[in-house]
Amino acid sequence: MTREPLKTAFLASAGWEAASRRPLASDASARAYERLTAPDGRSAMLMDAPRERGEDVRPFLALTGWLRAGGFSAPEILAEAADDGLLLLEDLGDALYARVCAAQPAREIPLYARAVDLLAELHRLPPPRNLPAAGQAVDVTPYDAATLRREAELVTGWYLPGPVSPDLAAEYGAHVEAACAQVAGARACLVLRDYHAENLLWLPERAGTAAVGLLDYQDALRGHPAYDLVSLLEDARRDTAPELRAAMLERYIARAAPADPEAFRAAYAVLGAQRNLKITGIFARLCRRDGKPGYLRLIPRVWAHLMRDLEHPALAGLRGFVTAHVPPPGPEVLARIGAAHG
Structure with a gap:
């Protein structure tokens, strides 16, 4: 069933019924x-997050x-x-970090430095627990051992060929x-x-770490401060030079x-290592289950x-x-996953 009547009524109630509308590129979620x-x-910006597809805007509101x-x-x-999964948001613009760095490579280091400084500032704050949102309390749950394991198991569930034996799992x-x-x-x-x-926007008209616009944080948890630094520096979607990664780790x-x-x-x-195993599994799943083969590249x-992560002695x-049981993503492996689509 189309959600268009819901969106039309929502925009009318917000006073935006006369606005022109332009869809933006979708991401890996069910949100549009x-x-x-x-x-x-x-x-x-209009966020459409259908509850019938497992979305819930309340964590986003709370955070x-x-x-x-x-x-x-x-x-x-x-x-x-x-209740309808609809939000009207401030438009923070189009100056995504990825776009700015691609167009103006000389700005990469100062932009990443500001993003690292934001993390250091964020991590000084006690993490929130129960937060109000739309008449309900939203708890921010811990990034615990069970969650870390379940996420890492995505690689064995979706990237490896065939079912994994109970003993190997x-x-x-x-x-x-x-x-x-x-x-x-x-x-x-x-x-x-x-x-x-x-997911980061450059807002140069704002001072300090407020110059970094934030998106896509509705799945936030309480955990270790190294995680978001890894997410920033070991980017799945753009190359980051070894010198940049090393400098920003030391800056943090x-x-x-x-x-x-x-x-x-x-x-x-x-x-x-945990995050990259998870992402490998997620990208394979996006191809095999969701029909999005572009993530294989x-x-x-x-x-x-x-x-690189696995080179650390702790791992x-x-x-x-991984060396014994998880094959590198060569052409044959990626072709196998692509063939499993559908």
């Missing part, structure tokens, strides 16, 4: 976005309020219809849990989870001043990140399993 332009030139209260540039909520899970043991109990900060160049350590910098570097490698970059056991 449109840019609205009013006759007087004002613009806004937006918390982030904005902390001085961060999450988009202002202009109107909401949470148990062996892999044990390696993941052992590797993640040092980070699984962390609850130090809010982890945005998708903090990368296609200098600003956040973790009690044990070496332990933080180890956690960075562990969460990088990103897997080699993710694999390269994974191989010797997981590295041995």
Whole structure:
């Protein structure tokens, strides 16, 4: 059933019925976005997140309020219809980090420096728990051992050929849990989870870390501060130079001043491995289950990140399993996954 009548009624109630509407490119989720332009030139964004497809705008509402209260540039909520999965948002523009860096490579280092500084600032705040949203309380749950393992198991569930035996699955899970043991109990900060160049907007007219616009944080959890730094620097969608990654890791350590910098570097490698295994599985699933084969071309970059992470001594056991049982994403492997589409 079309959602158009819901959207039309929502925009009318918000006073935007006369606006022109332009759909934006969709992402890996069930959410859809449109840019609205009013006759007087004002613009806004319409988020359409159908509840019947598993979406819920309440976490986004709750976290937006918390982030904005902390001085961060999450988009202002202009109107909401949470039960219908519709939000009208401030339009933060089109200056995505990925676009700005591609058009003006000289700006990459200052932009990434500002994004790293934002993380250091965010991580000084106690992570939120129950937050109000549309008459309900939204809890921000922990990034615990079970979640870390379940995410990492996406690679065995979708990337490997055929079903994985119970014994092999148990062996892999044990390696993941052992590797993640040092980070699984962390609850130090809010982890945005998708903090990368296609979810960050450059807002140069704003001062300090407010110059970094935030998108796509509705799945945030309470966890370890290294996770979002990994998400930023080990980007699945754009290349980041070794020099940039090293400089920004050291910049974060200098600003956040973790009690044990070496332990933080180890956690960075562990969460990088976990995240890149997860993303490899997600991109394979997007092809095989959801009919989005374009994500396969990103897997080699993710694999390269994974191989670097697994070089850390703390990951010797997981590295041995991956070497023995998870094939690199060469042409034959990617062709097999692509052939499984549909």
